Amino acid sequence: xxxxxxxxxxxxxxxxxxxxxxxxxxxxxxxxxxxxxxxxxxxxxxxxxxxxxxxxxxxxxxxxxxxxxxxxxxxxxxxxxxxxxxxxxxxxxxxxxxx
Numbered sequence: 001x002x003x004x005x006x007x008x009x010x011x012x013x014x015x016x017x018x019x020x021x022x023x024x025x026x027x028x029x030x031x032x033x034x035x036x037x038x039x040x041x042x043x044x045x046x047x048x049x050x051x052x053x054x055x056x057x058x059x060x061x062x063x064x065x066x067x068x069x070x071x072x073x074x075x076x077x078x079x080x081x082x083x084x085x086x087x088x089x090x091x092x093x094x095x096x097x098x099x
Contacts, residue, residue: 066079
């Protein structure tokens with residue numbers, strides 16, 4: 001302290017700088033690129049991506065099953081008939097179509 005009872009200018013600058021740095025690092029810890037809010041957002045995105053992965057895995061299993069059933073080694077005639085009707089719009093001569 002100086003003679004008049006006021007703090008020294010150097011000490012005030014030191015505490016001001018230390019307070020500003022502390023505030024900056026606290027802000028960065030919460031709001032920054034690697035902060036708490038970013039972490040929460042990334043964890044929510046991970047959950048959403050895992051759900052999408054699981055849904056797509058189920059769809060892939062269905063497609064793989066159909067592909068196997070239509071392959072040369074294992075031909076499912078009912079599935080082949082269904083696909084021909086759907087894709088080509090075919091029907092048997094003895095069938096009636098109701099709309």
